[in-house]
Amino acid sequence: MNTQHLCPVYTKWLQLNPIDARKHRHFLQDSMQKARLQGQLDKACTLAYQTLEAAKLVLTALQNVSNYKDNSVREDIISYSAAGMYLSSLLQCNGNSQEAHNVLQQCQQQLIAVLPLHATNHTTLALIKTAMHAFEQSSLLLVNTKLANNDAVNGNSDSGHSVGSSSASKRIHRANNRLSLVH
Numbered sequence: 001m002n003t004q005h006l007c008p009v010y011t012k013w014l015q016l017n018p019i020d021a022r023k024h025r026h027f028l029q030d031s032m033q034k035a036r037l038q039g040q041l042d043k044a045c046t047l048a049y050q051t052l053e054a055a056k057l058v059l060t061a062l063q064n065v066s067n068y069k070d071n072s073v074r075e076d077i078i079s080y081s082a083a084g085m086y087l088s089s090l091l092q093c094n095g096n097s098q099e100a101h102n103v104l105q106q107c108q109q110q111l112i113a114v115l116p117l118h119a120t121n122h123t124t125l126a127l128i129k130t131a132m133h134a135f136e137q138s139s140l141l142l143v144n145t146k147l148a149n150n151d152a153v154n155g156n157s158d159s160g161h162s163v164g165s166s167s168a169s170k171r172i173h174r175a176n177n178r179l180s181l182v183h
Contacts, residue, residue: 005049014054018061025054025079032086041094048087052103055080059114073124081107081131088138101142108135 006014014021032047059080084107091100111132118124 005046005053011053011057014057015061018058021054021058021061022076025051025058025083028054029079029083036090041090045087045090045094048083048090052080052083052087052107055083056110059110073118073121074127077111077124077127077131080110081134084135085138088142092142097142097145101139104135104139104142108132108139111135 004011014024028047028051032044032051035041035044035047055076058076084103088100088103091097091103111128115125115128118128
């Protein structure tokens with residue numbers, strides 16, 4: 001997965017200005033949704049990568065703890081997780097299940113990296129663990145779907161073990177909804 005989807009200078013500025021990075025993340029989310037609704041999947045994927053990168057910048061930005069409210073932390077975690085899930089589902093819709101799987105794994109690894117920063121806040125810790133679990137389940141679902149599809153292509157599957165891509169998308173969508181409900 002290419003990790004630079006935003007201009008490096010702009011990325012640095014967003015790191016130094018997390019409040020502006022949140023605003024930019026919201027702008028990118030809106031743009032991504034509009035592109036998706038207009039059927040522009042490639043543009044939506046590009047914007048989803050940028051949204052995920054902006055969400056990651058906010059999640060990992062060094063911030064004054066006294067100004068950083070618990071609700072903001074939860075919103076940042078949910079936004080990052082939702083952006084990762086959404087990007088993964090877009091990639092899967094475009095037939096790029098390997099990249100979708102990589103995105104899920106990298107998002108899970110990023111949450112593992114920030115976990116110690118929030119170890120004393122049990123609510124935030126529970127949210128991170130829930131998000132990590134959702135990424136893990138979605139990742140496993142993608143792998144199982146890919147295996148089932150390979151078996152179907154090879155003629156080795158039976159109707160009881162085949163998993164369709166629409167079923168996988170629905171499960172990813174439900175995992176994304178669970179993240180929103182935790183908030």
